[in-house]
Amino acid sequence: MKLFKPWWTARGGLLHLTLLLSLAGLRVDLDLYLLPPPASLFRDELLARGAYALSPFAPSRGSRELDPAAPLEGQLLREVRSLGVPFIPRTRVDAWLVHSVATGDADGAHGLLGAAASSAVGEGGSQVAAGGDGDPRAARDSPLAGAEEKGAAEPTTQVRDAGGRASQENEILREKTEAVNPSSKQEEKEEGVSAHKQSRQQSGDNENKMADAPGWEAEILESRNESHLNWADTSFSLEDFFQLLSSQPEHSLEGISLEGIPPFSGCINEEVNSSAHYSTNFSHAVSHDVNLHEAMLCPNTFGRDPVARTSYTQEPPLQLYSHTNLEQALPAINLTGFLTPVINQMRNQTNQDLMSDLDTNIFDEINPMSLAIGGFSSLEVFQPFEEPDSELLLNSSHDSNSITKSNSHSINYRDLQPFSFHDLEGAVGGCYTEPHKLCHMDLGCQHVFHNHTYHLQTCAPEPTTESLTWPGKSQKTNREINPDRDLSRDEQRAKALHIPFSVDEIVRMPVDNFNSMLSRYYLTDLQISLIRDIRRRGKNKVAAQNCRKRKLDLILNLEDDIRNLQAKKEALNRERGQCNKAIDIMKQKLHHLYYDVFSKLRDDQGRPVNPNQYALQCSHDGTVLIVPKDLVTSGHRKEAQKGKRKGERKN
DNA sequence: CGCGAGTGTCATTCC
DNA sequence: TTGGAATGACACTCG
Numbered sequence: 194m195k196l197f198k199p200w201w202t203a204r205g206g207l208l209h210l211t212l213l214l215s216l217a218g219l220r221v222d223l224d225l226y227l228l229p230p231p232a233s234l235f236r237d238e239l240l241a242r243g244a245y246a247l248s249p250f251a252p253s254r255g256s257r258e259l260d261p262a263a264p265l266e267g268q269l270l271r272e273v274r275s276l277g278v279p280f281i282p283r284t285r286v287d288a289w290l291v292h293s294v295a296t297g298d299a300d301g302a303h304g305l306l307g308a309a310a311s312s313a314v315g316e317g318g319s320q321v322a323a324g325g326d327g328d329p330r331a332a333r334d335s336p337l338a339g340a341e342e343k344g345a346a347e348p349t350t351q352v353r354d355a356g357g358r359a360s361q362e363n364e365i366l367r368e369k370t371e372a373v374n375p376s377s378k379q380e381e382k383e384e385g386v387s388a389h390k391q392s393r394q395q396s397g398d399n400e401n402k403m404a405d406a407p408g409w410e411a412e413i414l415e416s417r418n419e420s421h422l423n424w425a426d427t428s429f430s431l432e433d434f435f436q437l438l439s440s441q442p443e444h445s446l447e448g449i450s451l452e453g454i455p456p457f458s459g460c461i462n463e464e465v466n467s468s469a470h471y472s473t474n475f476s477h478a479v480s481h482d483v484n485l486h487e488a489m490l491c492p493n494t495f496g497r498d499p500v501a502r503t504s505y506t507q508e509p510p511l512q513l514y515s516h517t518n519l520e521q522a523l524p525a526i527n528l529t530g531f532l533t534p535v536i537n538q539m540r541n542q543t544n545q546d547l548m549s550d551l552d553t554n555i556f557d558e559i560n561p562m563s564l565a566i567g568g569f570s571s572l573e574v575f576q577p578f579e580e581p582d583s584e585l586l587l588n589s590s591h592d593s594n595s596i597t598k599s600n601s602h603s604i605n606y607r608d609l610q611p612f613s614f615h616d617l618e619g620a621v622g623g624c625y626t627e628p629h630k631l632c633h634m635d636l637g638c639q640h641v642f643h644n645h646t647y648h649l650q651t652c653a654p655e656p657t658t659e660s661l662t663w664p665g666k667s668q669k670t671n672r673e674i675n676p677d678r679d680l681s682r683d684e685q686r687a688k689a690l691h692i693p694f695s696v697d698e699i700v701r702m703p704v705d706n707f708n709s710m711l712s713r714y715y716l717t718d719l720q721i722s723l724i725r726d727i728r729r730r731g732k733n734k735v736a737a738q739n740c741r742k743r744k745l746d747l748i749l750n751l752e753d754d755i756r757n758l759q760a761k762k763e764a765l766n767r768e769r770g771q772c773n774k775a776i777d778i779m780k781q782k783l784h785h786l787y788y789d790v791f792s793k794l795r796d797d798q799g800r801p802v803n804p805n806q807y808a809l810q811c812s813h814d815g816t817v818l819i820v821p822k823d824l825v826t827s828g829h830r831k832e833a834q835k836g837k838r839k840g841e842r843k844n
Numbered sequence: 845c846g847c848g849a850g851t852g853t854c855a856t857t858c859c
Numbered sequence: 860t861t862g863g864a865a866t867g868a869c870a871c872t873c874g
Contacts, residue, residue, distance in 0.1 A: 682852090704862065729863090734852060736864055741850085744866085 683727045690720050692727075699724055700731030794819065 680688065683696050692699070693714060702710065707728065711721055791804040802819060810820045 730853065732863065733854080733865095737852070737866080739864085740866055 683730060686723055687727060690723055692720055692724060694724070696727055696731060699727050700735070702728075 681696065686692075687694075687696055687699075694702075694710065699707070711724065716724070787809065788804060790809065791802055791807070794802040796802055806822055807819050808822050808825045810818045810825060812818060
């Protein structure tokens, strides 16, 4: 297997890798589409057009996987896997095989999916196979491309061979898969296995032989002028493809013309599209020997590598259709995380210089794209696709050698929260929250890249159902079991059920946005119930905190009041003491004045008046009379008696 | 080990 | 009717 010039495009959250492969003497245009799900918008469309879900985690809502036991599908699956499609077995990417068979007609509608394929492919890939004018902007205007701008499209794997029994082939495959007859299925299975063995043996031989044919690539170019098997007008089914795969002689490409295959287009600069540049660039493509894996791991270093760089100085830089708008640009895609397993797998499988032609421009694109994600390290961004949790949750049909485990990093989980409910009833397949989708909510985009409380510890085991049991008395046990101590219980539950929103978001979101959010995503009843519980508990938690704060404030205020009243009481007591002292002083003064007055009084005979026998009495007109005390006391008694009588009369 | 403060949660009431 | 605030009660954690 030879890998020719690959290139990346990225647009509207869609990551598109176009590979030109030669496989067992056949040219295969392989378009890999990676998207951050939710891909729900296009799942139905793809389903309606017969696309196959390659992802083992996506067999929901009517989609189905390719049946490895079915001869054609199994073979197809194995072949695609053998091509190094890394995300099929291990990740939650909702990988789709749009098994289009390119007719090569110039109108861009071709393949098993017909026009759907071309539209689903969007830019770049469809044009490569279609022999279009090479203008990527044309494909960008396709229906799906337009929808991709909205941020929802299917990660699509498209394998093209030549020919055009598209929908027919599709129907055949579908019927075979959906056949209920176990015996016939078993026969198909056996046939498929044997056929596969044959094809693998043959293709392996072919690969080895191709490796021994250094001038082989040039023959591709030369064969452009031959038309024994013209991509443009040859009907070529998928079965034909695999038949060829298992039977093509070593130099079968002599019989294959590349005529009708458009020049590399889409993301390559316009000048490349000219026929003159076509062969030149193609030659360049096959002559490069680039270790993509290392380059991916150290893109900057690679970019400075003069040896590697010189090969590409003639190449126009690849055009990256990345949007500067963060709402649309690659929210959850990491080229490094994605490509690393690709390279590893290709290395493992071929031991050839499969990656002999990889443009450094790829890496030039990757970094800005990773940067465009806005603070995510590239490895972090893709981490959810391979997080350990998924392995626990998913009944993996993993190929043991399919993927090299990528580095584990703690990630900002919120924006990349896996949306795969494969492990739940009514699972909807691998989906990822679209940050830009969230941006459409009133929350605003500022929430998207916030740091949130999902501190994933990659070695942390997935919360089991035990940890999903309600807290209460098992709380302590859960804490001991679960090393994810940073996560609250609700966060752990949300993580376990792959709730695509953060707890904080769920709690703080206005009720209208909350309801619209629930209706906008495919959520199971369990998830909705959990989300509502999380919201209720979160609200109540805040309410309890406020309540306690108020209570505390109330207590503090009461304590202040007590202190103030005590201080006021003390002040009043002091004031009363001062008043009593003043009264005593006044009494003393009055006493002294009284005796002073009597000492100066004389009776008719000139003798001093005895104050013990007489008293001073003030009349109403202000005159002062000297009255004997007996009269004063009797007068007081009479007045008192009068007062008593008056009171008795009133009663 | 007991205690108290702090916290989360549930049930209930009220708006 | 629904969402949510308020709050008492209970259980749990932690120092």
